[in-house]
Amino acid sequence: MEMGVPGLPTPSIGLEAEMAALKTGVSAIYPEITGLPVLKNETSRFVKLFLNVDVSPQGCIPTVGSMMGGIMVFLVANRSDQTKESTLFIDPGFPVQKQQVKMLGQNYYSFDVYNYRGKKLRPKLESYLQTGKISTLLYSNPNNPAWICLTEEELSIIGELATEYDVIVIEDLAYFGMDFRKDYSWPGEPPYQPTIAHYTDNYVILLSSSKIFSYAGQRIGMLVISDSLFNRSYPSLLKYYSSDKFGHSVVFGALYALSAGVSHSAQYGLAALMKAQNDGTYNYREEVKEYAEKAAIMKNFFVSNGFNIVYDTDIDVPIADGFYFTISYPGMDGKELLRELIRYGISAISLDITGSERNEGLRACVSMVPRDLFNDLSARLKMFGEAHPIKNK
Template sequence: MDAGAVPFDRSRIGRILDSTGFDPANLSIRETNRLVTLIEQELNVRFVRMEFGVPNLPYDPIGVETAGRIEAERQASAQYPPFDGIPELKREASRFIANFLDLDIPPECCVPTVGSMQGGFIAQAIAGYRLPGRDTILYLHPTFPVSMRQTRFLGLGLDSIETADFRGPALLAEVERKLSGGRIGGLLYSSPNNPSWIALKEEELRGLGELCTRHDVLAIEDLAYLCMDFRQDYSIPGRPPFQPTIARYTDRYFVLISSSKIFSFAGARIGIAAFSPAFLKMSAPALVPRFGTANVGHAFVHGGVYCTTSGVPQSSQWGLVGLMRKANAGELDFVAATREYGRRAATLKAIFRRHGFRLVYDNDLGEPLADGFYFTFAYPGMSGQQLMLALLHYGLSAITLESTGSRRGEGLRACVSFVDAAQFPLVEERLACFRRDHPLPEEPAAARSARSGGGVQ
């Protein structure tokens, strides 16, 4: 497989797309990923792949091995894991949360889940069914598309706010307006945000927490990209600054922590759902028909984890024990490792801008947006769908912002994880060809002519 001259054969790409049966106006992440793989195989070409938000850094093998993965297989391979997690992981997760979020959440409230997606699924179900008539999840958009699919799968309502349009006091006012309607059971968001990479400020989280308490709404905080706002140094355990979190300002929260991005431990499919100790005493009779209990904390473990996966495999749990244990001891600087994503994003943003693209989300409450796992871009005169399909012919793949719930319909989301320094020249070359074939309206004829004949500039 080689890079291949661009643009690729349009008719062949069209036939491949037709053969999949996918709707080009509504491609999911997985469908885009599958389509690009088919094009690569059929045309024997290599894409610059930015559609899939998966990690691509080496994980720490010592942390996993010394944790007892082999020990787990030797001693526990014939035993089911506890539904609420092995004690060693619950203790390390509680310590990890204290060290990096400055929260005192007891081990009893730290539950391993099959990825943070399972934690989010159960949290949404509890938030949406806990109080009669409060069956809608309010999203701070944009968001991870599959979270919205979970909401619909659960039969819950979905409402949203475009976060970039309402920051600071305006965000709090808009959230309060929505909560005052009496339909909202849960507030769901990620910070740093997938895909905009906006990071909510401490004062915003304080206000959101107070609103959740006042209106009895459960916050579902997705920290898949924990400590990855690289404008701050969150790398030293037990020392400020700490990852901002709503859990400091309300006792109505689920905090979802993923091992995939921060530890590059995605194949193990394990995360931690940490919930408020208040849930251990909170009663919600409306949960009984679905969860078999009115106790919110018990509902998460026995009504949620037990009836969906019956727990997380012991080998994955032991692996995460080792990673968290080393991070807690200051022996594994996972923040330093993930800074590589920020470096890649900074370079790729500059390349895209050089070739006429603009960043869709580029401001974070008056500050320049951080460089991280994702960035968003657009090209003048094209919708997001048009741009996504056009870039396929130039060996570049991304997903539309519309699929994330964003109201920025002109943009795409790019994940930087699979684009390393060796591919930067290829990105430069392909974007130069794209701009040659799609000149900007304001470019003078001489510039267009020079660009079409000159290759990479």
């Protein structure tokens, strides 16, 4: 349960489109750095149909996975204003994103959002933003590792403050539409995936194909930049790039230097998947809802054997079932719990490495646990509970 990798096969739509593209000879030609028009157009459609946001195809840029999209934004956004210097992470979060910032020699701040939900988020955020040091603010929604989902009220707070303090928001939608308490999967019909794009123009969105389309091995994601930000000028960028325009610096500065684009075939595959989703001939939710169904069963196994769910609510609403959940066991911290669970053949990762202040917790991922091992998991947890009786239960 430690690996956050997809556990479902890739839809044949993408595979067939890739193979067809390769047979036309695209492998012999460098891909256009800005991305294939068909993919850019379908991404723009996708953003409109499933987020209810208008963005030009120009600002829809293929990247070698969303991780590359993130480092591209750090390379540009964190150099856009010489008076600022850092990223603010709303934790818990994906540890590698902090590693990217450190690798670039940039600073960062972070806080665990657990005790700052709802209206409490505003003063906490403002305590960092009013320092004038923050260039970018990053969060994931749904959240890796906690699976909490920011509310519209919280997104509006982030958006208002981002505009007021001129901070660029990086919204990581790696688990797009996977808050299974609502169905976001019907093109052009509400409800829509909640997004910061409704509350500020200072945003970029990281769209991953890895989970929604089980396309992780092809390493392709989409970086979506608001029209306003794409065309905005930042004089400080001229120290690093040939243009002061944000979008130009992202594409012809950061992307060109990092990979010079994304492979043709992967772009054709993702374009076909997005077109099918946009046209309503394919529905990703029918595939990935397996994660929610497995999570509900697995969480019950843990809770029935004395475990607690660490991040258990979105303010006053029970947390969704999905790709991850978080667990703790009375009387143990996270490191001790992880060490003991390994003895029973049960793996996870400690929340310590995610920026969480809940050091008693672990993150469990459901994707790679097949249903035919559920009886084994239940039996092992029962043995664990018997060997570790809870005092004062």
